[in-house]
Amino acid sequence: MASASFVVTAVGPHCSLQDHGRKGLMRFGVPQSGPMDRTAFAAANLALGNPADAPGLEISRTGISLDCTAGSITVAVAGGGFQVEIDGITHGSWSVTTISAGAKLVIKPGFWGNWCYLAFAGQLQATSWLGSVSTHGPSGLGGGRLVLEQQLTIDHAEIRAQRVGDIPCPVFARPRHNLRVVLGPQEHFFSAATIATLLSQLFALSDAYDRMGVRLTGPSLRPDAKLDMPSQAIVRGSVQVSGDGASTVLLADHQTTGGYPKIATIISGDLDGFVQLRSRQQVTFDEISPEAAIDIARTRHQAQQQYFAALHKAVGRARDPA
Numbered sequence: 001m002a003s004a005s006f007v008v009t010a011v012g013p014h015c016s017l018q019d020h021g022r023k024g025l026m027r028f029g030v031p032q033s034g035p036m037d038r039t040a041f042a043a044a045n046l047a048l049g050n051p052a053d054a055p056g057l058e059i060s061r062t063g064i065s066l067d068c069t070a071g072s073i074t075v076a077v078a079g080g081g082f083q084v085e086i087d088g089i090t091h092g093s094w095s096v097t098t099i100s101a102g103a104k105l106v107i108k109p110g111f112w113g114n115w116c117y118l119a120f121a122g123q124l125q126a127t128s129w130l131g132s133v134s135t136h137g138p139s140g141l142g143g144g145r146l147v148l149e150q151q152l153t154i155d156h157a158e159i160r161a162q163r164v165g166d167i168p169c170p171v172f173a174r175p176r177h178n179l180r181v182v183l184g185p186q187e188h189f190f191s192a193a194t195i196a197t198l199l200s201q202l203f204a205l206s207d208a209y210d211r212m213g214v215r216l217t218g219p220s221l222r223p224d225a226k227l228d229m230p231s232q233a234i235v236r237g238s239v240q241v242s243g244d245g246a247s248t249v250l251l252a253d254h255q256t257t258g259g260y261p262k263i264a265t266i267i268s269g270d271l272d273g274f275v276q277l278r279s280r281q282q283v284t285f286d287e288i289s290p291e292a293a294i295d296i297a298r299t300r301h302q303a304q305q306q307y308f309a310a311l312h313k314a315v316g317r318a319r320d321p322a
Contacts, residue, residue, distance in 0.1 A: 080113010
């Protein structure tokens with residue numbers, strides 16, 4: 001079977017190998033990890049005709065450069081509005097193309113977004129940990145963080161010419177500044193005035209940002225009760241508040257339990273758009289009921305599945321002449 005090989009010639013922090021993550025293990029203290037932007041990750045794979053959860057590369061805003069050292073293979077890029085170049089020729093930030101030995105692929109930040117994904121028409125060889133290739137950033141367990149001069153091998157590499165073209169970027173994959181939240185589960189640690197502050201004031205993403213979470217700057221949300229709560233389970237999207245009133249949104253590599261109160265939880269459907277915001281960009285929070293959150297989740301799931309189905313079937317997409 002044919003294979004393709006790449007070598008990493010430039011890479012910044014927080015670039016790693018990911019798949020769908022380690023589901024069902026949080027009760028044992030194992031974070032789920034997986035892609036920061038789950039929609040874009042699946043889109044890159046499905047546009048190639050891969051399973052949605054096939055292993056690929058997650059690339060942070062710092063970018064990456066890869067030299068193709070052997071073989072030919074079709075690849076897909078999706079995520080933020082990054083700049084994609086092959087031997088100096090620009091390709092769309094959401095696109096499928098073919099690359100061959102001797103070519104250089106460069107992905108660097110563009111006008112928007114924090115994360116993008118590179119998927120391969122083949123089987124990316126990577127270390128699995130507890131049934132998943134996904135890299136847990138703080139420990140490095142899983143497929144691992146990408147490093148300079150690392151060799152990447154893709155077995156069963158294919159050229160899928162019928163897949164080459166632009167990938168449509170849906171509205172729900174764009175950055176999201178207005179975030180819908182369900183209050184709690186520890187909103188009783190906060191005064192009515194503090195909750196009103198959360199729901200009426202602007203906050204901004206800080207530079208304290210990694211795969212575990214992002215600290216927000218803005219008004220203090222200091223708890224109005226003694227922090228004597230036992231350590232409790234945490235979910236992705238929790239807005240956790242420390243004793244000094246600083247708030248942090250917990251993301252893909254979040255810890256499984258914590259002893260600080262969570263004033264609110266961002267609904268799952270808004271998280272992919274949230275992680276594509278950059279440091280110092282502003283957000284607002286709107287409260288919705290748990291029932292409304294369920295309705296939104298169902299509606300988004302239906303729209304997302306229709307989009308994914310169309311991507312998976314699409315062949316011969318024409319490129320945008322622009």
